[in-house]
Amino acid sequence: xxxxxxxxxxxxxxxxxxxxxxxxxxxxxxxxxxxxxxxxxxxxxxxxxxxxxxxxxxxxxxxxxxxxxxxxxxxxxxxxxxxxxxxxxxxxxxxxxxxxxxxxxxxxxxxxxxxxxxxxxxxxxxxxxxxxxxxxxxxxxxxxxxxxxxxxxxxxxxxxxxxxxxxxxxxxxxxxxx
Amino acid sequence: xxxxxxxxxxxxxxxxxxxxxxxxxxxxxxxxxxxxxxxxxxxxxxxxxxxxxxxxxxxxxxxxxxxxxxxxxxxxxxxxxxxxxxxxxxxxxxxxxxxxxxxxxxxxxxxxxxxxxxxxxxxxxxxxxxxxxxxxxxxxxxxxxxxxxxxxxxxxxxxxxxxxxxxxxxxxxxxxxxxxxxxxxxxxxxxxxxxxxxxxxxxxxxxxxxxxxxxxxxxxxxxxxxxxxxxxxxxxxxxxxxxxxxxxxxxxxxxxxxxxxxxxxxxxxxxxxxxxxxxxxxxxxxxxxxxxxxxxxxxxxxxxxxxxxxxxxxxxxxxxxxxxxxxxxxxxxxxxxxxxxxxxxxxxxxxxxxxxxxxxxxxxxxxxxxxxxxxxxxxxxxxxxxxx
Numbered sequence: 001x002x003x004x005x006x007x008x009x010x011x012x013x014x015x016x017x018x019x020x021x022x023x024x025x026x027x028x029x030x031x032x033x034x035x036x037x038x039x040x041x042x043x044x045x046x047x048x049x050x051x052x053x054x055x056x057x058x059x060x061x062x063x064x065x066x067x068x069x070x071x072x073x074x075x076x077x078x079x080x081x082x083x084x085x086x087x088x089x090x091x092x093x094x095x096x097x098x099x100x101x102x103x104x105x106x107x108x109x110x111x112x113x114x115x116x117x118x119x120x121x122x123x124x125x126x127x128x129x130x131x132x133x134x135x136x137x138x139x140x141x142x143x144x145x146x147x148x149x150x151x152x153x154x155x156x157x158x159x160x161x162x163x164x165x166x167x168x169x170x171x172x173x174x175x176x177x178x
Numbered sequence: 179x180x181x182x183x184x185x186x187x188x189x190x191x192x193x194x195x196x197x198x199x200x201x202x203x204x205x206x207x208x209x210x211x212x213x214x215x216x217x218x219x220x221x222x223x224x225x226x227x228x229x230x231x232x233x234x235x236x237x238x239x240x241x242x243x244x245x246x247x248x249x250x251x252x253x254x255x256x257x258x259x260x261x262x263x264x265x266x267x268x269x270x271x272x273x274x275x276x277x278x279x280x281x282x283x284x285x286x287x288x289x290x291x292x293x294x295x296x297x298x299x300x301x302x303x304x305x306x307x308x309x310x311x312x313x314x315x316x317x318x319x320x321x322x323x324x325x326x327x328x329x330x331x332x333x334x335x336x337x338x339x340x341x342x343x344x345x346x347x348x349x350x351x352x353x354x355x356x357x358x359x360x361x362x363x364x365x366x367x368x369x370x371x372x373x374x375x376x377x378x379x380x381x382x383x384x385x386x387x388x389x390x391x392x393x394x395x396x397x398x399x400x401x402x403x404x405x406x407x408x409x410x411x412x413x414x415x416x417x418x419x420x421x422x423x424x425x426x427x428x429x430x431x432x433x434x435x436x437x438x439x440x441x442x443x444x445x446x447x448x449x450x451x452x453x454x455x456x457x458x459x460x461x462x463x464x465x466x467x468x469x470x471x472x473x474x475x476x477x478x479x480x481x482x483x484x485x486x487x488x489x490x491x492x493x494x495x496x497x498x499x500x501x502x503x504x505x506x507x508x509x510x511x512x513x514x515x516x517x518x519x520x521x522x523x524x525x526x527x528x529x530x531x532x533x534x535x536x537x538x539x540x541x542x543x544x545x546x547x548x549x550x551x552x553x554x555x556x557x558x559x560x561x562x563x564x565x566x
Contacts, residue, residue: 040565050483058481085445093439 060110068102201532227266233390234259247557261544267314406550420486471502
């Protein structure tokens with residue numbers, strides 16, 4: 001099965017933001033928007049859910065801290081107790097810096113690799129760019145042409161009011177992400 | 179950008195004044211019964227006040243030096259907080275003057291001459307007093323320039339004030355970094371002159387800025403509700419204050435622990451004395467409470483984004499952190515002055531209430547003296563459209 005998408009490009013982030021709002025109000029489905037840099041307020045205009053990545057980050061961070069505290073306790077007090085400066089074997093203050101670093105490390109790596117997994121990124125992946133301008137100076141909006149009622153000329157007319165630079169239709173085989 | 183002026187009901191002003199006077203009266207009464215306890219409260223209250231004023235000036239200077247535009251819409255709030263400096267400075271100088279004989283190092287150092295020659299030189303009474311005046315004058319002068327330039331721009335609509343404040347801010351940051359380290363060593367660390375900590379200045383800075391950020395949250399929120407900052411102080415600004423608050427809460431914990439851990443690890447008697455007093459016996463739970471209020475609660479509550487954007491959550495956390503700030507100073511000052519038994523009663527409560535009311539009076543007066551929003555600032559439009 002194939003899918004038709006409409007790729008519209010804009011010159012200005014303000015136009016893209018307004019177009020996104022208008023297109024959504026028309027009940028059209030936005031597949032995604034591609035911009036050269038993060039446009040503030042775009043996620044809100046597109047009605048995206050808050051990212052769940054923060055929770056991944058939190059869970060990994062806590063796992064790093066708790067896991068490392070347990071490991072340090074096991075190393076220093078259970079498996080091979082060592083007397084350091086006459087301190088008790090299981091001294092919490094000496095465990096904190098490493099637990100802190102482990103929390104930061106796991107939170108960072110956890111977030112990055114969770115992002116890779118969710119967006120199916122891997123080394124050597126072929127890039128599929130809807131419009132090459134989105135990596136340079138163009139703001140790209142991809143609209144799904146899902147049903148038979150999709151009226152191309154009406155949509156193009158709507159986009160004209162937001163100074164759309166260029167629109168083109170693409171047919172995409174199912175299973176190939178954009 | 180039009181902004182409503184700040185209207186304060188006469189009744190509120192009168193109540194604040196009465197509460198301040200009552201606090202002062204209780205403190206004066208305590209001075210006859212228990213002079214040390216009264217003085218510890220006076221030092222804590224005036225240091226709290228002066229560091230709030232410094233924090234306000236620091237916030238302005240930091241954002242100016244970074245070229246930050248997001249905070250311009252509510253910059254009159256830190257400016258009004260910097261307006262606490264003259265009065266806080268006078269109060270602190272009174273505290274220093276009253277206690278000068280006890281502060282003096284030579285009471286402790288007799289017979290040790292030679293070993294501690296620098297301490298004796300540095301903590302000599304006259305030099306000590308002159309330095310205290312010097313710090314306060316320096317802070318008042320620099321913060322005055324920052325505030326006046328900003329207010330002048332409201333009238334003459336030129337960008338010269340922005341440029342001038344950029345330069346003043348750089349000078350302030352350099353002067354602040356050195357002077358707060360020295361001043362806090364003089365006024366608080368020297369309460370136990372045999373003890374020393376080389377991270378003291380950073381520790382003081384972290385608590386100072388954390389407390390300032392916490393105080394800015396209710397100030398901005400109340401001013402928005404009452405009108406002067408309506409439409410200017412937005413959810414996005416609250417969100418960013420929340421980010422700074424959680425960030426500096428972690429910074430405070432990081433520095434607190436850095437001081438603790440190095441002293442714990444090396445375990446040298448002249449360094450550990452300070453912490454042994456504060457972590458053993460009845461002070462132990464108070465130190466834990468301070469960590470809870472200053473870091474644990476703000477950190478876990480402010481992690482989710484919606485909490486940083488919620489007025490009610492941010493207000494509650496601001497109160498928690500301000501209590502933590504007081505407790506942090508209480509732990510620094512009281513064991514050195516009043517001994518090993520924690521005291522909490524009428525003098526402490528009335529000082530806290532008095533200082534809060536005094537802060538409110540000074541803040542309101544300073545805020546009402548200028549337009550609620552710096553409407554000629556070239557970055558105001560940026561700030562009003564800002565997205566966190």
